[in-house]
Amino acid sequence: MHKHFQQDQVMMLKEKLKSGELSRRGFLQGLALLGGTSALGLSAGSAYAADKEMVFVNWGGDAIEAMSEAFGKGYAAETGVKVLYDGSGPLEGSIKAQAESGNPTWDLVDCDPFSGQALGKLGLMRPIDWEIVDPGKLRDGFQWDYAANSYFYSYVIAYDKTKYDTPPTSMADFFDAEKFPGKRALYKWGVGMWEAALLADGVAPEDLYPLDMDRAHAKIAGFKEHIGAYWGGGAESQSLLLNGDVSMAIIWNTRAMLLDRDTEGEVAMTWAEGIIAPGSTGVLANNPAGGKAAMEYIAYSQAPEAQAKLFALLGNGPANPAADALIPDEDKFYNPVDPKNFAQQTPLDMAWYEENYGAALDAYLGVISA
Amino acid sequence: MSRLLLLSPLLLFLGLAYLLPLSGVMLQSVTTPEPGLQNYSAALGDPLVWSVIWRTLRVCLCVTVLAVVLAYPLTLLWLKGNTATRVLVELAIMIPFWLSVLSRAFGWLSLLSNRGLINSWLQSLGIIAEPLTMVRNEFGVVIGMMHFLIPFAVFPLASAMRSVDDRVILAARGMGASRMRIFWQIFVPMTKSGIVGAALLVFVFSLGFYIVPTLLGGGRSVMIAELIYLRIFQIPNWGLAAALSALLMVSIGAFLVALIKRAGVSTT
Structure with a gap:
């Protein structure tokens, strides 16, 4: 799931750059932030003689080189470590292949916390060094042994305002095709959808976990005729709403924000009963650059300014709560972890996902494709 | 012997680049996470796998039949039509053939x-009031895959049609057979090997489709x-992934062998 979210972020940046909304510099900053929330790297012709190298694997694609060119210097000056960005995508299976080879070329990866945890327990990831990474710069309940929280995003309801006189205010509304006629779209990879179905079915947010899968799937199966599509990526979710293929969808807040702005509120969003998802950075066990450099990189990325910048460019919620205040008032509405928004939502339980995601996704695909 | 020697670089390459990794995959299917056939029993005991296999077969058979049926008259036009028709048909076959599968899928989405x-x-x-749902379902998948695969059906059909001896057709006409009769009782049976070849190619190719079903x-x-x-x-x-791949490969292989034997197509 996470890989899709990450890829999506790079696409959004590219779109912004193209539409002139974002300067080249801002674009590169955004990419750098995505690569682990803070940028580093060194151009080949640079004056810094980096004695060490580090590889951060994210979803950046061809602009990665430009990113390290523009942003590496500060961090490299501080640590002497040159960071290379690799956009090949740290899928859980790819991380596993890297780590199990015994001779990985990757150091840092952008992964789901539950993936990091699962891989860590197999001995494939390094435990986060809390001497270097500051747990005080993370929100309570979002600290894991093998994954350092780097940002947040949410699964929220976005809806075509022109079709409804009263806006939906709950997951029960989302799953009510009589009160809110029109097609819906859900996420193809299940995450957040079980929670949405259970909330709609009357389960209280605090009683969600462990998820009652049978109940969630029964709810989704009973609603299937109203579902126009299951989106697999952010751009797809956005176009489903823009093209009128569906009139309501549960999508990432980053895409909902773009829709809201681009359509001047015609496709609106609500934080009501949204599902908060944490993103994180993990370090491969026996990574070539060693644990210390990788942990220092993570620590460097925790700065509130860097976190606020990531939000400004993409709409990702800051992992460091101190960054919330740095966000301009007019943009606070779009911050998924702003205190006002956070209170309306429920975070995903990473421990549950670590244990159950595989089987749950299988069952979900069985339900939606039947 | 010298033939073998000439072939040896290719055989070596295929062995290293293809057989070796493939046998690694096969090995994984019976050794990961522990030795035994549990991956196969898990795969075959999983209702999701069965529903996916069933859908794959259903979609691929639909696609095969449609692609071959549509490719047949198209090939005829290509080979026997007047010059303008032939050029037009050739463009209609070749241009999509060169386009990436992604752009074609997006094209179908926007259509x-x-x-x-x-x-x-x-x-x-004013023909319809509500939009028809033509995509984001199996119908869309079949359309997209069929469009991609028609050229692959055209080429074996064309080669079979080219080898039909025109004198046979002339003789039939001389004996007073109607055009329909010539087509159904002489021309089609004489191109049977092309039809089977086209169907095989399309079907086997379609089983591995990933992008089109995902997008459409x-x-x-x-x-x-x-x-x-x-x-x-x-x-x-x-x-489990290795076991699924092995099952897919073995079943395609078995299917091909059975079909080739039955249809009596020469394998050369």
């Missing part, structure tokens, strides 16, 4: 979606290739 070209035309002409299926048309991808990357279970 078939609710506010797509076709629905807008039909609605503005609206997320609910999971086919076997996507399931294997899921088992490798999304929720890693390489033993």
Whole structure:
């Protein structure tokens, strides 16, 4: 799931750059932030003689080189470590292949916390060094042994305002095709959808976990005729709403924000009963650059300014709560972890996902494709 | 002996680049996470796998039949039509053949979606009131895959049609056979090997489709290739992924052998 979210972020940046909304510099900053929330790297012709190298694997694609060119210097000056960005995508299976080879070329990866945890327990990831990474710069309940929280995003309801006189205010509304006629779209990879179905079915947010899968799937199966599509990526979710293929969808807040702005509120969003998802950075066990450099990189990325910048460019919620205040008032509405928004939502339980995601996704695909 | 020597670089390359990794995959299917056949029993005991296999077969058979049936008259036009027709048909076959599968899938999306070209035309002409759902379901998948695979059916058909001896047709005409009779009782049976070849090629190729079902299926048309991808990357279970790949490969192989034997197609 996470890989899709990450890829999506790079696409959004590219779109912004193209539409002139974002300067080249801002674009590169955004990419750098995505690569682990803070940028580093060194151009080949640079004056810094980096004695060490580090590889951060994210979803950046061809602009990665430009990113390290523009942003590496500060961090490299501080640590002497040159960071290379690799956009090949740290899928859980790819991380596993890297780590199990015994001779990985990757150091840092952008992964789901539950993936990091699962891989860590197999001995494939390094435990986060809390001497270097500051747990005080993370929100309570979002600290894991093998994954350092780097940002947040949410699964929220976005809806075509022109079709409804009263806006939906709950997951029960989302799953009510009589009160809110029109097609819906859900996420193809299940995450957040079980929670949405259970909330709609009357389960209280605090009683969600462990998820009652049978109940969630029964709810989704009973609603299937109203579902126009299951989106697999952010751009797809956005176009489903823009093209009128569906009139309501549960999508990432980053895409909902773009829709809201681009359509001047015609496709609106609500934080009501949204599902908060944490993103994180993990370090491969026996990574070539060693644990210390990788942990220092993570620590460097925790700065509130860097976190606020990531939000400004993409709409990702800051992992460091101190960054919330740095966000301009007019943009606070779009911050998924702003205190006002956070209170309306429920975070995903990473421990549950670590244990159950595989089987749950299988069952979900069985339900939606039947 | 010298023939073998000449072939040896190719054999060596195939052995190293293909057979070796493939046997690694086969080995994984019976050794990961522990030795035994549990991956196969898990795969075959999983209702999701069965539903995905069933959908894959259903979609691929539909695609095969449609692609071959549509390719047949197209090939005839290509070979026997007048010059203008031939050029036109050739372009119609070759241009999509060169386009990437992604752009073609997006093309179909913009044609078939609710506010797509076709629905807008039909609605503005007053033929339909509500848009027809033509994409983000199996129908869309079949259309997209069929369009991709028609050229692959055209080429074997063309080669079979070219080898039909014109004198046979002339003789039939001379004996007073009607055009329909010549077509159905002489021409079609004489191109049977081309039909079987085209169907085989299209069917086997279609089984591994990934992008088209993902884009045009609206997320609910999971086919076997996507399931294997899921088992490798999304929720890693390489033993199971290897077992699924092995099952796919062996069943395609068995199917091919059976069909080739039955149809009596020469394998050269």
